[in-house]
Amino acid sequence: MTDHPPASPVSRRSVPLWAQILVWGFLLGLLVVLGIGLARVQRPVIAVGRAVPDFTLPLYEGYEYEGLRQVRLSDLRGRVVLVNFWASWCKPCESEAADLEAAWRLYQPTGQVVFLGVDYVDTPLEGLSYLVKFDITYPNGPDMGSRISAIFNREMGVPETYFIDRQGILRYIKIGPFASLAEIQAILDPLLER
Template sequence: MNKEKTKEWFKKNWSTALLTAFLAVILISPDAKTWFMRQVISTGVMNLTLQDQSKESKGKTIGEIADFRVQDEDGRLVSTQDLKGKVVFMNFWASWCPPCRAEFPSIQKFYDRYKDDKDVVFLTVNLDDQPDAGRNYLDKQKYTLPLLVPASAIPAAYYTGSLPTTVVLDKKGAIRLHHTGMADYSKESFYKKIDKMLAE
């Protein structure tokens, strides 16, 4: 195709060329993917509905699910067995995962709202292969969420391999939310569900 024909093609098909270039950037760049996914979240298309999942999980509580332990950056161990009486927000993520990155601003807002509530526990569990990757990402983005890593096998009731995965446990340890994929955790409707669980 000579220059004149190429020019003519672009004049007629500029929107197709632009869309192709846009999609190529999104496919190649993790940051571009993250930006695009955040735009999708902001439209409300990905609104999260916190439903009572206890029936679907057959009312399983922490005691019936294998104990899961995580370790914080100071080496302290936290066990799900010790968290009864608290509402637990558990998010499995990795720094290389665009959907994880896309939902992190909403998780940070949720954390900022409840971080001083002693009855709400945040287990943001990093699954990066490189130990420093998660911390570097949080620092770069100025997130203040706690960084934890698995200190035992992760029960399949919580995580089966898809990132991000989010689980909310009520005070009895029952699974009330199990969500795979990105979501917006900064909605008032979500907070109301959390507040309702806190009041139970």
């Protein structure tokens, strides 16, 4: 290898301003994306105590809400809403299906509570067989385009259940299946008393 002669004096032009702005802008952008990404992983998309953004759930035939083929969350103000995410391929969901249905039959006559079953990434055929199999009667529908689950949880793992109070504020999050009817009651009753 040869040695080079020392570099001859060059113009003292530093990094041009536009290049500096570009570099720092890129870096800042990268850090912001990483930071927000990290914050989203660490925090749930929606927190207890916050208002739930509005959504519309299309409903399966035979599982309408008061005869309607779709239901909007904002139309349910004044009532306590239980949103349950499930799927026919989800084994743990099966263990809570009977308790949820029992709770629905308990609270439906009061007219103060609405249960919404959201069928998360499922096929209609299998979803409907599941509803038939567990004799479920409350309103149920598919989460078209996974838009509703995206409101509640980025990394949805079924089953998950969200309790929304009469003012549309999220009050309780249950990850995983309910162990008993009593557990559901213990969450719902205080919400009804408010």
